[in-house]
Amino acid sequence: MATTIKAVTFNNYTKPSGYVLADLPKPTIEGPDDVLIKVHAASINPADVKRAYGVLRIFDPDKFPARIGCDLAGVIEAVGEGVEEFKIGDEIFVRLAEAERGAFQEYVVASAKTIALKPTNLTFEEAASLPGAALTTLQALLTVKGGLQGKTVFVTGGLSGTGSAACQLAKNVFGAGKVITTVSTAKVGLVAKYLGEGVVDEIIDYKTSDPRKTIPKGSLDMVYDTVAEALSFLPLVKRGGWIVSIICLPSGPNLRGLFPNIPGWFGKFLDIAFNIAQYRAKLYGVNYDSIVLVPKKEELFDLKRWCEEGKLRPVVGKVVSFSDFEEVKKACTEIYDAKGVTGKTVIKIVE
Numbered sequence: 649m650a651t652t653i654k655a656v657t658f659n660n661y662t663k664p665s666g667y668v669l670a671d672l673p674k675p676t677i678e679g680p681d682d683v684l685i686k687v688h689a690a691s692i693n694p695a696d697v698k699r700a701y702g703v704l705r706i707f708d709p710d711k712f713p714a715r716i717g718c719d720l721a722g723v724i725e726a727v728g729e730g731v732e733e734f735k736i737g738d739e740i741f742v743r744l745a746e747a748e749r750g751a752f753q754e755y756v757v758a759s760a761k762t763i764a765l766k767p768t769n770l771t772f773e774e775a776a777s778l779p780g781a782a783l784t785t786l787q788a789l790l791t792v793k794g795g796l797q798g799k800t801v802f803v804t805g806g807l808s809g810t811g812s813a814a815c816q817l818a819k820n821v822f823g824a825g826k827v828i829t830t831v832s833t834a835k836v837g838l839v840a841k842y843l844g845e846g847v848v849d850e851i852i853d854y855k856t857s858d859p860r861k862t863i864p865k866g867s868l869d870m871v872y873d874t875v876a877e878a879l880s881f882l883p884l885v886k887r888g889g890w891i892v893s894i895i896c897l898p899s900g901p902n903l904r905g906l907f908p909n910i911p912g913w914f915g916k917f918l919d920i921a922f923n924i925a926q927y928r929a930k931l932y933g934v935n936y937d938s939i940v941l942v943p944k945k946e947e948l949f950d951l952k953r954w955c956e957e958g959k960l961r962p963v964v965g966k967v968v969s970f971s972d973f974e975e976v977k978k979a980c981t982e983i984y985d986a987k988g989v990t991g992k993t994v995i996k997i998v999e
């Protein structure tokens with residue numbers, strides 16, 4: 649049996665062109681709750697390439713060589729003695745905890761407390777595309793007190809990883825009455841194809857039309873901001889409505905949910921910036937939050953159920969092969985550049 653595995657790594661903070669395909673020791677089970685996963689597919693998230701570029705180095709520095717990737721689908725190859733919920737051969741998907749990171753590699757060890765069975769109707773590539781983007785979106789939509797039944801929701805970037813999950817969850821799971829989204833020109837005709845007929849009620853081509861001018865003032869119950877434009881939409885939101893961002897500066901407590909060890913001074917800086925944003929929103933009578941994903945296994949099981957019920961379909965815009973490292977780096981660069989990508993990009997590890 650092989651004792652080394654191929655893994656995408658970085659040896660210093662770098663853009664994807666500097667990633668290294670390394671031979672690492674095959675990981676082994678260390679704790680009773682661990683499972684060893686043979687990774688079949690992994691998806692690329694903006695957070696993966698931002699971390700490799702060093703944006704988290706202030707509060708969560710990496711040890712080199714550092715591994716990349718948190719979202720994957722695969723098959724359990726071994727289980728720790730305390731694992732009862734899963735068995736060898738189970739097909740699973742997971743958002744790895746930050747400390748377990750390393751989805752762009754052939755095998756990884758994860759805590760059984762973080763994983764869920766793969767939706768039965770999805771391929772490994774489709775399942776790998778979901779965890780980070782859909783869990784973040786779910787947590788953002790759950791932030792809105794009173795729910796979204798019958799409400800009007802504006803999602804930026806409806807064919808991005810997070811936006812494509814948001815349009816579907818808002819309409820098909822949370823019962824929103826109207827979903828409005830922005831996409832770039834070439835994607836206008838693709839929204840219904842990828843998300844299903846009737847999911848999005850109004851599409852705005854943000855390259856030719858400014859949603860701040862197109863959407864009537866005071867008409868939205870919620871804005872889901874994936875593009876760091878949150879407060880610029882304030883006039884569009886009803887009093888008592890919500891803006892939830894996943895990209896503007898979060899509060900210290902929100903960031904601590906994922907990174908408990910951030911320095912006190914950094915937490916205070918975040919709180920000041922966050923409180924200013926919240927104060928600006930209050931002037932309009934609008935609730936504001938900026939959240940950070942905290943992966944929860946129960947919510948992964950919710951995603952599985954919604955996929956199987958046809959309420960959530962993954963949007964996989966591109967699949968690249970792990971065996972073509974140049975293509976993998978190119979795909980990571982496209983995510984880093986954050987322009988023109990459709991849905992999720994997935995690395996197929998087992999051909």
Ligand SMILES: NC(=O)c1ccc[n+]([C@@H]2O[C@H](COP(=O)([O-])OP(=O)(O)OC[C@H]3O[C@@H](n4cnc5c(N)ncnc54)[C@H](OP(=O)(O)O)[C@@H]3O)[C@@H](O)[C@H]2O)c1
Pocket residue numbers: 693694695780781784804805806807808809810811830831832835854874875893894895939940941983986987988989990991992
């Ligand atoms: N807080 C958290 O825990 C959390 C979790 C997940 C993601 N995020 C962050 O959320 C952001 C989005 O993540 P993602 O996974 O959805 O990214 P993604 O799938 O890579 O989507 C980016 C896409 O958004 C579109 N876009 C760019 N600017 C736009 C604009 N002004 N209006 C509408 N669409 C625009 C672009 O497509 P076009 O060029 O074709 O428009 C681009 O390809 C990232 O910055 C990510 O780091 C945060």
